[in-house]
Amino acid sequence: MIPEAPPVLNGDRVYRIHWVLGTDRLRAVCHCSAEREFEDPVELWEWLLGHPAGHVPAPAPVPPRELAAV
């Protein structure tokens, strides 16, 4: 099982939402690296699009991975 597909889009302002494996929760990751979990995609989008309000960058941002050729 691959819990999360590697990032594909490589723009500077990409929002990522992971469906957390084995749960009903969604983890939203802003382009500023702030993260938060949600149970409702509508609330999730409100939070993401509200950037920068309430967005505290994650302590240890995930290092950028090699991009798969599309």
Added chain:
Amino acid sequence: MSAIPRNQWYVAAYGREISHELFSRTLCDEPILFWRTEAGSVTATSDRCVHRRFPLSQAPSRLVGDQVVCGYHGFTYGADGKCVAVPGQTRVPRTARLTSYPVVEQDSFVWVWIGDPALADASRIPRVPYLDAAGWTTVSGREPLAARFSLLVDNLLDLSHETYLHGGYIGTPEVANTPITTEVDDEAGVIYVSRHMDDAECPPFYSRSTGLEGRIARWQDIEYTPPCLYKLHSRIAPVGSVPNPDGTDPDAFHVEVVYAITPETENSTHDFWAVARDFALEDAEVSAFLAENNRTVVLQDVEALDVLEKIIATEPEGYQELSINIDTGGLAARRMLARMAGARDEATTR
């Protein structure tokens, strides 16, 4: 307010549909006349005569060489839409000209720019080279949909509906039970939804065409560039097989499913679909099977969405819906489309 984004490229037809004959199709509420010149390029102009609005696609209107002659009083137009002759007088009014649309024929599609021609940039048309490339075989079609285009966008961005609406074709239990990752790049205008099932049942759609039986790795990667082009990169492989670091992927079968979602009117849509594969290239039986099967799947969606359109058309604005995890990508698409449609209103009211 219109929900149809303007200043966008839309698929109007397959190249094979346009020959040296008059051909009409309504796109984004605009009746457009197409034909191929004797030199082979596609022209797109308004399908309404400037004189009394007679449709130029309607007999006895006719094509004579590279000119269209209106079947009502004989106004005659060149390939660029300019009127070159009117009946009974030698002077042709200077303003007698059909609206003409920027056209690009590419990757088996005819693309048309709906909006201000000065803004048309052909380099912004999303590419699907495999629909028309060596090493791939494609089957394709188009179905009329009596529903607003956003319903088809919703439908295609959430593939968990495969399990229910398309059970026995492309749906298997894992499709609805696998986590997904959604990526949204607002600046590039792309929504990407990945669902990688690494140990899944092989649905009939793929077992019949690839010969793989039992459990498979099934990856579905949606790449939607609103408003028109939707690609589903589908990878089917033996369990445990992954692509090589250099991108080659010899053990897998690749199916590229493409939809072009073109509004016909506010409440009807052209549903273009194509399925390209990189295996069994010469196998006519596989082609027939994939074409028949995909068309069945498309018609299952069409039937459901036609019903849905009738229902929501009678409901008041702002009807209630409930969104859950599977709707994450669809919500992103709606937002992008709303912004694109709104940008038009801003531009025209300024």
